[in-house]
Amino acid sequence: MAGAFVAIVGPSGAGKDTLIAHARTALAADADFIFVRRLVTRAANAFEDHDTIDPASFEAGHAAGSFALSWRAHGLGYALPAETLAAVQAGSVAVCNLSRSVLAEARHRFPRVAVVLVTAPPEVLAVRLTARGRESAVAVAERLRREAACDEVPSPDLVVMNDRPIEITGGELLDFLSRLKETQPA
Template identity: 70%
Template sequence: MASGAFIAVVGPSGAGKDTLIAHARSALAGGERFLFARRMVTRPANAFEDHDTIDTASFEAGHASGRFALSWRAHGLGYALPASIAETLAGGTHVVCNLSRAVLPLARSRFDRVVVVEITAPPEVLAARLEGRGRESRAAIEERLAREAAKRFELRPDLIIMNDRPVAETGGRLVAFLSALATENVSETASP
């Protein structure tokens, strides 16, 4: 059996990664080809980010011992994915996850197949979405967007989605892409 792909959904804050992931999760519900992994984050739950909360001491202990499939620090927070993801991938199930771009090299070193989906939006859309969260001042948002514009990552995305249209349209692109991956994996498994 072919192993599943680790599908890293990446992009700037405010791009709508969690929204499109939720759309795909709903559209693909009932199938056994995908696991939509929830990150553990050292931040309380909120309406803008889909994650499970982990306390700092538990994150630090798991990070130090290698207990997580992936763990990293960003923006003063700890992020982790459960170790069970490796088994899920080995069993042929694709894992979809909102991931920090800086962690892509680590993911590529740990998983056989990493597929990158970049979600982005025009700067004015990102700014409006970040303002709506109410966590940063306008000046901090402008700084964040300036840093974002200056970054040059070697993403090599397999799909780029400009998330500035209705979710049904942009989320539909993600669903179609994931469905094609599942079909491809089935074809590989069925080949002699």
């Protein structure tokens, strides 16, 4: 089996963590897949699947290069545990919610990267972001405006329009992951 790092990317509210959770449950018995929990300098919450790291530990690890990847976004620090790279090099398929801003670095660090763009129509994103209760209506509108102005992900390997039932969109992701596991790099 060929190892790979699968970067699940897309705008806030697109449902990346929901799709990842669906795949994690469906593939729980398959040891070839690992689902990477990001380290984030934010307290745990119901809308984002991550482990919390304190800012000082993040800064020290970031400065020392102790993480497989690390970046800053929205005033927070994000990192992937160092074991992620070793797992991919050993042949695992590692799946992770990743910022589009570090795709180039991921492609540099990992021997094989696949990109899954998860998105949804603006009105669906607005409803989901509002339901989180972390931002005012004005802040949600500003976030959606910024997302619309962002460049699209160049050449994603899969695009999931996540405005349909999880059985459909999750099935698309599972089919892709299964094919990826069996496909050797070119």
